[in-house]
Amino acid sequence: MKNPLRKRTALDLSPPAKVAGYASLIVWAIIVLFPIYWLVITSLKLPIQVAAGPFYIPGIDFTPTFDNWHYILVDRFSDTVRPFANTIIVALCSSTLALILGSSGAYALVRFHYRPRIGVIAIWIVVILGTFVAVALGAPWPLAVVAAIAVLLILLQTVGKRFKRTLANSDVSFWLISQRMMPPVAVVIPIYVLFQTIGMLDTLPALIVTYTAANLAIVVWLMRDYFLSIPLDLEESASVDGASSFRTFRSIILPISRPGLVATWILVLVFSWNEYLLALFLSSANAQTMPVMVAAQNSTRGPEWWYMSVLILLMIIPVIILAVVLERFIASGALRGAVKG
């Protein structure tokens, strides 16, 4: 029992405010939990019970049945497990890859001076565009790639050295981070054509690489904010002692940044887990992920709510575990550095 005479802090509430506070919390908790409750009881209903009108309480309004769960988990086990496994693999791989690429990129942008010459950039762009055009016009793509590399090397040695104007770090970071603003729908068709040309449609690696690209911008954004707040002293003493930048990054920066890294990784994991549009375009049977499979329950007779509820509930469970872990991080203040204000 708390001491009733203890000093009042800024977070204490007067009794009427306490009542209002509890009431609001409970109201929102109901708003959050009721749809999920509805999902659960729908998964326990037969089709005829769903169509006949709303029944609210199992056992009193209607008799619950586990038929739907049995169907999804037992009768259609392989059809259910494959998208589930695909989603887990793709989400884990793409978020880890995005974290590695993004945090090293963010670190580089914060600590190293880059002076990319505009001439060099222009040459790269022209050559790669030329490759795409050549392939589109019918050249076999291995040949086009080799020719492109040759042309690139020649041009870089000669013309590239003549233009000296340079960009700065902030331009590169701006460019990387502004990728977030791009709606995926603008690029998904050419990506589809790209994977179709090299025969990688409907494969997991294709999805992993695409998700990584989609999430790289947010990793760079968040980790750059995070790295900016780390004081230089540790790295300077490390370099005085003769450590290379790789060593510094691996042994000093990464352990310090663990809260930020973990928070970003979890965020990207959830994004990849729920990604629908890219999976819709780039996968069909083998690499199908859960969101697409859930949406595919829409049959010609209308959505099969009972099966869909089971699938949606199956998708939630791993993520709820993650949420509990995440809440511990927030409470311990470990995320303080990850989200900068």
Place this chain on the structure above:
Amino acid sequence: MSSASQDTRLESQGPVLSGPDPVSTVRVDAPAKSDWNNPRLARNLFLWPALIVVLILAIFPLIASLVLALSKVSLVKGGFKIDFVGLTNFRTLFLGSERTHVLGQAGTPTLVGWLVFLGGTALLLVAFVRTVRSRKIRPLGLIGRAVGGLLLVLLLWSVATTVLGSGGRPGTLMVTIVYAFSGTLLTYLLGLGLAVLTTQRLRGQRFFRIVFLVPLMITPVGVAYMFRMLTDTEKGPITPLWRAAGLSDFTLLGDPWGARLAVIISDVWQWTPFMFIVLLAALEGRDLETEEAATVDGASKARIFLNITMPALIPVSATVILIRLIEAFKIIDLPNVLTNGGPGTATESLTLQSFISWRGFDLGSSAAIAYTLLVVVTMVGIGYATFIIRRTHSMV
């Protein structure tokens, strides 16, 4: 945190999208020393993998999409052919047969519509005149502001005649903007309220916090189907209420604004935890000293919140609102699943319209719509960054 690093953090926080090079701000007394220690290889190896991935899967497809947007794709024997047609796709969307689809049908503005339009235009004029008078702006900035202002006036007119007009019908562009802004505003207010609530000294906060995070954990497609079940006014849970209100002849999803409301409600339900998490992290990490002092001095809770807590939250809020706003423009799963575009095209967002065009194999039109969305999002992002991020992040 020491005040020295605090200063560098604030200074280099700058506007995310432009401003002083953070490297030169942080490394005040160590000019390029790191450069000599690190061979070129290390520097390139850190950055190039990320750049290559983004180049191949984001930039070049973007250029390819532009080509598609400027051409007409048709099926021929053995494949398809692409004909360059210039701006025809865009012309069709904005001036031709798809005009009412994208821009909507203009009605006559109601009183509220006129108020919004005239009031908004007046405010923009005042702001513009002030910018001109201040003489701190370069010609390019002035042109940018003029163009932006003009577009905003057109937007206000569109709002007045379609959303707030009688006989008007908003097109997909307007609907997308409505979704994005109303969704972001509502989720922010709710998230803020919940974050403040869960940091008070009440019982069971741990439980409430976990519960409040749940909506974000359900896949968006799942949320969409869930709300389709819930908003079904014939066999969903709100049916008794609906019938009691005498509305049994209508369905929520059959009315244009009812369907849009359903989309917005689902969007808010799903994304409030995002705002909640970020604001909670910011609130948890704050220093309670000033607030404790104010409480001892007898300040009311409202006062403390408005004058101490909120100002400290403004930078985080500005960033998180930007993130959510940009994401909100890309909404597709909710309108697709909930209403398949709505009664007619009432709930169609721009991404959904692009998807439907793609499904109908009109790749040129699909890419053109996608590019329209890209331009809108870029303008909103840059406008927001210029006007809000710069102010909030430099005045903490």
